[in-house]
Amino acid sequence: MSTTTLPVMSSRERLSSLSLGSIFALRMLGLFLILPVFSVWAQHLPGGGDPFLSGLALGIYGLTQGILQIPFGAASDRFGRKPVIAFGLIVFAAGSALAALASSIEMVIAGRALQGAGAVSAAVTAMIADSVRDVVLTRAMAFVGASIGLTFAASLVFSPMLAASIGVPGIFWLTAVLAVCAVGVIVFIVPSVPAPPTDLKQSPAKGTRPRQTESSFAEVFFNKELLRLNLGIFVLHMAQMTLFVVVPLKLCALDFDVAHHWMAYLPAVLIAFAGLMPVLRKAERRGLFKELFICSIALLMLVFAAFEFLDWTVLGIAFLLLVFFFGFNILEASLPSLVSRTAPPKARGLALGVYNTTQSIGLFVGGAAGGWLAGRWGSAAAYAFCAALMLVWLVAARSMRLPRTHEPGEEVDLNTAHS
Numbered sequence: 001m002s003t004t005t006l007p008v009m010s011s012r013e014r015l016s017s018l019s020l021g022s023i024f025a026l027r028m029l030g031l032f033l034i035l036p037v038f039s040v041w042a043q044h045l046p047g048g049g050d051p052f053l054s055g056l057a058l059g060i061y062g063l064t065q066g067i068l069q070i071p072f073g074a075a076s077d078r079f080g081r082k083p084v085i086a087f088g089l090i091v092f093a094a095g096s097a098l099a100a101l102a103s104s105i106e107m108v109i110a111g112r113a114l115q116g117a118g119a120v121s122a123a124v125t126a127m128i129a130d131s132v133r134d135v136v137l138t139r140a141m142a143f144v145g146a147s148i149g150l151t152f153a154a155s156l157v158f159s160p161m162l163a164a165s166i167g168v169p170g171i172f173w174l175t176a177v178l179a180v181c182a183v184g185v186i187v188f189i190v191p192s193v194p195a196p197p198t199d200l201k202q203s204p205a206k207g208t209r210p211r212q213t214e215s216s217f218a219e220v221f222f223n224k225e226l227l228r229l230n231l232g233i234f235v236l237h238m239a240q241m242t243l244f245v246v247v248p249l250k251l252c253a254l255d256f257d258v259a260h261h262w263m264a265y266l267p268a269v270l271i272a273f274a275g276l277m278p279v280l281r282k283a284e285r286r287g288l289f290k291e292l293f294i295c296s297i298a299l300l301m302l303v304f305a306a307f308e309f310l311d312w313t314v315l316g317i318a319f320l321l322l323v324f325f326f327g328f329n330i331l332e333a334s335l336p337s338l339v340s341r342t343a344p345p346k347a348r349g350l351a352l353g354v355y356n357t358t359q360s361i362g363l364f365v366g367g368a369a370g371g372w373l374a375g376r377w378g379s380a381a382a383y384a385f386c387a388a389l390m391l392v393w394l395v396a397a398r399s400m401r402l403p404r405t406h407e408p409g410e411e412v413d414l415n416t417a418h419s
Contacts, residue, residue, distance in 0.1 A: 009136045012191055016131035017140040019190045023085065023182050024124050025147035026175070027065075027092070032155035033162070033171055034058075041168040047105035057109045059364055064116035066360030073122030073353025077346065081127035081193070085120045085186050090120030093179035100172035111172070117359075118179075122353035129340035129348055130193040139280060141337040148332070153269040156262040220343065220351050225403070228396050229339050230358045232297075235393045236331055237362035239300065239386040242370030243324065246379045247317060256314050264318040272325035280333065289404055293334055297397055299327040301390035307383045341403040 009017070038058060042048035076084040092115050099111025125144070132140045162171050198215065220226060251261055283292040303324045310316035343351030373381040 005218075007133070007135050007193055009132070009139065013132040013136060015189070016191050016193075017128060017143045019185055020124050020128050020131070021087070021143040021147040022197070023186060023190075024121060025151040026089075026182050027118075027121055027124075027179055028148050028151050029155065029175060032152050033159050033175065034168060035155065035159070037159050037163040037168060037171075040160050041163065042105060042108070043106045045102070045108065048108075050105070053105045053109070057105060057112050057179055059367060060109055061112045061116040062360045062364045064113045065121070066116075066357045068117055068119035069122045069356040069360060070353035072119045073126060073349035073351075073356070074347070076123035076126055077349035081123050081130065081349075082190070084123045085127070086183050088118040088120035088123065089179045089183045089186070090118070092120075093176045093183075094118075094173045096176035096179060100169040100176065102169075110314040115175075119356070121359075122349060122356040125336050125340065125352045125356065126349040127190070127193065129336075129361050131191065134341055137337045139277070139333075139341060141333050141340075144333070144336065149267070150273065151260075153266050156265050156409060172313065204224065221354060223342070224352070225342050225401060226339065226351060228323065228400050229335055229342065230355055231396055232331065232393055233335050233355055234358040234362040235389045236300075236328065236335070237359050238369070239304070239368035239389055240328065241363045241366030241416065242373075242382050242386050243304075245367055245370035246374050246382045247311075247321070249374070250311050250317060250379060251314065254312075254314055264314060264321060271322055271384070272329050275326060276329045278332065279330065289334075290400065292330060293400075294394070294397055296327040296330040296334075297390060297394045300324060300331075301387050301394060303327070304387040306381045306391065308380050338403065342418045 035058070038054070042054045042057065046051055072084055072088060093115070095111050095114030095118065097111075098114055099108050102108040102111055125141075128140050128144065129137060159171070162174070166174070213257065248261060249263060256264070279292065283289050303320055305319075307320055310320055339351055339355045340348055369385065370382050373385055
């Protein structure tokens with residue numbers, strides 16, 4: 001197998017990837033940091049003893065985020081990435097403050113909904129795609145995937161400590177302060193990039209910005225390659241949320257105290273993260289990116305099949321979590337890169353808005369479906385559900401075509417990009 005020399009990321013590309021990745025991680029911090037402690041704290045609020053309302057307070061974040069990803073992504077195509085990201089972070093900070101001040105579970109629900117309404121994920125992902133060359137885009141997106149994984153792992157460890165010292169309202173205030181700091185990062189640290197390409201066939205009036213051509217929504221929504229990728233992110237995050245509905249209960253059933261669950265999660269996340277970049281580089285260098293992608297889906301399908309037989313010990317669960325995160329990280333890093341390279345530059349925000357919407361809906365549906373299946377038929381039904389979804393994705397992905405690499409600023413026609 002012939003090998004090629006991979007280009008090195010420039011210092012500007014590294015700065016853009018790391019700084020934007022940190023902003024992306026902040027969005028997930030608002031979700032992850034309260035997960036281990038929220039249900040206990042909510043018991044002390046009026047109405048917080050209702051499991052449905054408590055669950056709604058957690059899940060509504062993903063719901064509002066999913067609904068608004070497409071509008072935020074499309075707005076970033078028209079008005080620029082930085083203004084939209086800064087606005088979304090301010091909305092997120094406002095939601096965090098409202099949740100911190102809440103005196104009832106209904107107020108927390110409203111605050112969490114407002115947090116999710118700052119849906120900047122699509123705009124951030126689009127700006128990363130604008131900021132780096134296609135040949136290093138997968139590695140840039142890997143920073144985002146790694147930041148999410150590390151944020152999740154850190155949340156499991158530090159959330160109980162923070163709740164004990166500053167309380168859950170203090171955690172909400174902390175995320176509000178971090179969001180304000182992130183506005184400074186996007187304004188002053190993240191390098192600026194050119195505006196998305198526009199249609200210049202007609203000269204704009206003097207003093208006005210050229211108007212972007214209205215990319216056909218149908219062209220973005222129903223392109224078969226983008227549909228394949230959107231199916232993938234939906235399945236991936238639906239399965240992830242289902243897994244983390246079931247696994248904590250399994251660990252508790254094995255008399256493994258909740259305060260020690262991080263011992264099963266953290267090593268798996270860190271070891272899988274350490275292997276991510278070397279594997280991606282090797283696959284890219286040898287031209288085996290599609291093979292790695294397909295194998296990662298198959299690996300996750302096997303993981304869920306194996307859970308039924310190996311989840312009766314803490315060590316068995318920890319091992320399967322390690323394998324899960326290894327495949328998950330590869331797919332999490334690859335999918336946004338493929339979407340960014342498949343979509344035309346002028347519609348990257350819209351395409352990534354659709355992508356992030358399906359991701360958020362996958363999280364929301366995965367939590368609900370996983371809990372319902374596990375409660376009605378046991379964990380085996382939840383594992384089988386995830387394995388079946390992975391099989392559907394595997395069949396769909398086998399005929400995928402990798403988008404060719406484009407030079408910065410080059411237009412992409414969705415109808416010919418895969419020829």
